[in-house]
Amino acid sequence: MKKILGPMRRAIQDFNLIEDGDKIGVGVSGGKDSMVLLYALKLYQRFSPEKFQLEAFTVDLGFKGFNTKAIEKYCKSIDVPFNIKETNIKDIVFDIRKEKNPCSLCANMRRGAIHNALKEKGFNKLALGHHSDDAIDTLFLSLLYEGRLNTLQPLTYLDRKKIYVIRPLLYTSEQDIKNAIEKNNIPIVNNPCPVDKKTKREDMNKLVQNIYNEVPGAKNRILTAMKNKEGLKLWF
Numbered sequence: 001m002k003k004i005l006g007p008m009r010r011a012i013q014d015f016n017l018i019e020d021g022d023k024i025g026v027g028v029s030g031g032k033d034s035m036v037l038l039y040a041l042k043l044y045q046r047f048s049p050e051k052f053q054l055e056a057f058t059v060d061l062g063f064k065g066f067n068t069k070a071i072e073k074y075c076k077s078i079d080v081p082f083n084i085k086e087t088n089i090k091d092i093v094f095d096i097r098k099e100k101n102p103c104s105l106c107a108n109m110r111r112g113a114i115h116n117a118l119k120e121k122g123f124n125k126l127a128l129g130h131h132s133d134d135a136i137d138t139l140f141l142s143l144l145y146e147g148r149l150n151t152l153q154p155l156t157y158l159d160r161k162k163i164y165v166i167r168p169l170l171y172t173s174e175q176d177i178k179n180a181i182e183k184n185n186i187p188i189v190n191n192p193c194p195v196d197k198k199t200k201r202e203d204m205n206k207l208v209q210n211i212y213n214e215v216p217g218a219k220n221r222i223l224t225a226m227k228n229k230e231g232l233k234l235w236f
């Protein structure tokens, strides 16, 4: 877990993601990113100078075959309290509204559900499993489809909900997360969503991979650029 804990610790320090007395809920989908994040934060809790509380929160979207018991079992095995929020998001998005592009409504409703679950238990921070490759994909999605330079933030305050969203794995690559899953026998729970892996984000990921193939070292330079305030020279 060294390759996960090192960059995570740097991100926590660089962006001041964790403070003494925080009650941190990890959004756990059962996928590789959030399962590794949960385990990494549990390990970090032992040597963190800031003392914080940690629990897992899973939103059940209502798809048949979502094995929440497996997530619960894993949480128990690493001694992290598990919370489940049952919802009918799948029914609303797919069966009632029959959305042609279901991802954005689903993600919005999922966010609402998890924020409320945290609030109900008095948690002040939500940790999400986004990593550096997600941040790069988001940067290009935003540039090419929205005409703006924007990416995932390490720390965001949600004013209306009075919750901070933190992304401690933003310095960590997807490959290191995959390796950590294998080396530490962390279970992954299958996502039964019918549009999983068929999104614009997946297409962008392929495009970005092509850039890396054409331009060696591009990935590190993109990550450097995201932190390089002095190097930003645009038309304003």
Ligand SMILES: Nc1ncnc2c1ncn2[C@@H]1O[C@H](COP(=O)(O)OP(=O)(O)OP(=O)(O)O)[C@@H](O)[C@H]1O
Binding pocket: 026, 027, 028, 029, 030, 031, 032, 033, 034, 035, 057, 058, 059, 060, 061, 110, 114, 127, 128, 129, 130, 134
């Ligand atoms: N059903 C859910 N319940 C709780 N948290 C979730 C859920 N789905 C996603 N999240 C949180 O939001 C983050 C981003 O979600 P996204 O759907 O982009 O998944 P992902 O990038 O495939 O990550 P993962 O491998 O953790 O599923 C996840 O890493 C996780 O922290």
